[in-house]
Amino acid sequence: MSTTANQKAGIGSVLWDYLTTVDHKKIAILYLIGGMFFFLVGGLQAMLIRIQLIVPENEFLSAQFYNEVLTMHGTTMIFLAAMPLLFALMNAVLPLQIGARDVAFPFVNALGFWLFFFGGIFLNISWFTGGAPDAGWTAYAPLSVFSEGHGVDYYSIGLQIAGFGTLMAGINFLVTVINMRAPGMTYMRMPLFTWTSFIASVLILFAFPALTVGLFLLTFDRLFGANFFNPDMGGNAIIWEHLFWIFGHPEVYILILPAFGVFSEVIPAFAKKRLFGYSSMVFATILIAFLGFMVWAHHMFTVGLGPIANSIFAVATMAIAVPTGIKIFNWLFTLWGGQIRMTSPMVFALGFIPTFTIGGMTGVMLASAAADFQYHDSYFVVAHFHYVIVGGVVLGIFAGLIYWWPKMFGTLLNEKLNHWFFWLFFIGFHLTFFLQHFLGLMGMPRRYWTYLEGQNLDLFNLISTIGAFFMAVGTLVFLYNVVKTQMKGEKVSGDPWDARTLEWSIPSPPPFYNFKQEPLVRGLDPLWIEKMQGNGKIQPAEPLGDIHMPNRSLTPFMISLGLFIAGFGIMYQGGMWVLAGIGFATTLGSMLYRSLKDDIGYHVHKEELEEEGDGSNG
Amino acid sequence: MADHTNSVENSEKHEFYKKKHREQMKHQVVTFVMMIAFTLIAFGLVIAEVSAMFTIPIILVLAAVQVLFQLYYFMHMNEEGHQWPAVMIYSGIFAAVLTILALTTITWW
Ligand code: HEM
Ligand SMILES: [Cu+2]
Numbered sequence: 152m153s154t155t156a157n158q159k160a161g162i163g164s165v166l167w168d169y170l171t172t173v174d175h176k177k178i179a180i181l182y183l184i185g186g187m188f189f190f191l192v193g194g195l196q197a198m199l200i201r202i203q204l205i206v207p208e209n210e211f212l213s214a215q216f217y218n219e220v221l222t223m224h225g226t227t228m229i230f231l232a233a234m235p236l237l238f239a240l241m242n243a244v245l246p247l248q249i250g251a252r253d254v255a256f257p258f259v260n261a262l263g264f265w266l267f268f269f270g271g272i273f274l275n276i277s278w279f280t281g282g283a284p285d286a287g288w289t290a291y292a293p294l295s296v297f298s299e300g301h302g303v304d305y306y307s308i309g310l311q312i313a314g315f316g317t318l319m320a321g322i323n324f325l326v327t328v329i330n331m332r333a334p335g336m337t338y339m340r341m342p343l344f345t346w347t348s349f350i351a352s353v354l355i356l357f358a359f360p361a362l363t364v365g366l367f368l369l370t371f372d373r374l375f376g377a378n379f380f381n382p383d384m385g386g387n388a389i390i391w392e393h394l395f396w397i398f399g400h401p402e403v404y405i406l407i408l409p410a411f412g413v414f415s416e417v418i419p420a421f422a423k424k425r426l427f428g429y430s431s432m433v434f435a436t437i438l439i440a441f442l443g444f445m446v447w448a449h450h451m452f453t454v455g456l457g458p459i460a461n462s463i464f465a466v467a468t469m470a471i472a473v474p475t476g477i478k479i480f481n482w483l484f485t486l487w488g489g490q491i492r493m494t495s496p497m498v499f500a501l502g503f504i505p506t507f508t509i510g511g512m513t514g515v516m517l518a519s520a521a522a523d524f525q526y527h528d529s530y531f532v533v534a535h536f537h538y539v540i541v542g543g544v545v546l547g548i549f550a551g552l553i554y555w556w557p558k559m560f561g562t563l564l565n566e567k568l569n570h571w572f573f574w575l576f577f578i579g580f581h582l583t584f585f586l587q588h589f590l591g592l593m594g595m596p597r598r599y600w601t602y603l604e605g606q607n608l609d610l611f612n613l614i615s616t617i618g619a620f621f622m623a624v625g626t627l628v629f630l631y632n633v634v635k636t637q638m639k640g641e642k643v644s645g646d647p648w649d650a651r652t653l654e655w656s657i658p659s660p661p662p663f664y665n666f667k668q669e670p671l672v673r674g675l676d677p678l679w680i681e682k683m684q685g686n687g688k689i690q691p692a693e694p695l696g697d698i699h700m701p702n703r704s705l706t707p708f709m710i711s712l713g714l715f716i717a718g719f720g721i722m723y724q725g726g727m728w729v730l731a732g733i734g735f736a737t738t739l740g741s742m743l744y745r746s747l748k749d750d751i752g753y754h755v756h757k758e759e760l761e762e763e764g765d766g767s768n769g
Numbered sequence: 770m771a772d773h774t775n776s777v778e779n780s781e782k783h784e785f786y787k788k789k790h791r792e793q794m795k796h797q798v799v800t801f802v803m804m805i806a807f808t809l810i811a812f813g814l815v816i817a818e819v820s821a822m823f824t825i826p827i828i829l830v831l832a833a834v835q836v837l838f839q840l841y842y843f844m845h846m847n848e849e850g851h852q853w854p855a856v857m858i859y860s861g862i863f864a865a866v867l868t869i870l871a872l873t874t875i876t877w878w
Contacts, residue, residue, distance in 0.1 A: 357861055
């Protein structure tokens, strides 16, 4: 059992390797490929939306198809692009940052990926079987209950499967951070990306069950004649909105916190200073997570909850701006007086700060309940959440990908192309979304498939669509860069950015066991400490010994495949029930197999390790 | 000589753990008996047809106490090294209570 067997392998064995892998670094690559694929699909849908809106009364897309494209754009981007891309980053570096050889539950980690993957495929099969979901990514009842065809069934079952995967991933990272930290890696020495991913995992653990419940109710209302959302039968349509947003608002923080973490790594690395206000950063992260659970009704101000509920939720929402502001100032103070290197991840970070601040400001505007009656369901809201999600999460993801690309693949993306990517994307982004604030204030409602001439909406919509093309070209530049870099395959050292944290102390890409000897952590930014006070190498905390590793397994793939097949049976019923039987039998059988079979892994022996260098970034 | 001190230490350790286990055992038996008593009380209230206004809150309180007994005495949350489970359980309860509270007050009331 050594990796040398995999080198120079044929396509079949590479495929098998990835289907059965439980190595977090390979799972990161799987998440990256899956997430990028869906990011492109979602991007294509965005382009269709913008082309439809380029001129008034356009007939490029039919109204029904527009609804489907719009719904799938939102759903894909949040659940199938942003989340997996963040998981790609977490899998790639979180265990390395805390000096762990592996995650706590490698099997569960693989299961998380395959559930996401099959959930995403399930959702997208709807395009070919009579129509995609068309009730918006928020799928409000009663519209979602009465929506014809099977579109919304694909939504409820597909997201259910993908959501299980997210829960698995969250639980794994929680336990990894609690249990797997290297000697000396106390909580208050953990890098900020680890901290924010950890807190995001807590949010996943508590927020996703609300979505699970909501989706179950929706599935039962649509497929099994239940009446949870039907007021005629004693149900209540508002329950869906509550459940969705009890999940949904924490979800936006699940997305943004890891992105905050990325910037908190990138800015100190390229300002050559330790992060300003480390403990206040940790505190602000926890405070955001805590408050994030108490604000969901700000999405429901116009539902008619009454002035008292609206006021409470408005004040709670505005309070979140305080810890967010703490973070913004800490980044600025980290930059202050630093020796700034304008590498591309740094440029992304510098672009992020003002963009996200604008998004936070419009957030506070939306949070004043009385004013929100005007903004709600207009393009102003669309502008707000794209400023925070694209200007925050997406910029964070790309900053992180470029920054950690050498750690994941051992190569460095071309810096010049990265800068081109940034400027095209960044300028395109502001062109697309800045004017949407004003479109909203001028009364353009969101989610309509077209608008009338002569209402002064034409010019801004045209500019917005032009901006979207800039973003698309920028993304293509990034893809071209990836292909070019990987074809060239020029290897770099383990620490190409001259960075500060533990993941840079080992080779790029790291060996499958990560750390040859458990590292001894002497403080925050451990590698930097060794560079300043020691010989630039992390001291080991143990003598060289055997390393215990988990065995590969196809079971996670089979468990997920079973649920995927069963989904069709539940949806189409009748003769298709047999699929539900086959699917659940596959899933439960695989789980049984996993429970009964003792799999204690294997050991990499000391003698093998001695042949492979000293395990430092060299 | 070294061996000698070692074995003394060992037997002290042994005694300590023995005592500790005995105490644990006592706690577990006591809580077990109390839980049976609680169950009997709950059933008794229903069988005796005491007013529902009284019975339901009492049963809920007894249930909550039983959950705590379970967690603290049978699942060892009263021992050291269980801070994280406690933090997570209480935050979970916090999120759940908040949800239920909000739904009952603003939707169903
Ligand atoms: C200072 C922080 C923030 C405040 C005060 C805030 C406030 C709000 C409010 C009040 C709304 C509802 C507007 C309406 O529908 O009428 C809203 C919508 C939204 N916000 Fe934020 N927000 C903040 C940060 C964020 C962040 C960080 C994200 C994501 C990373 C985000 C994502 C969204 C999304 C996706 C929606 C629209 C959901 C939909 O209806 O489809 N917000 N925000
Ligand atoms: Cu929100």
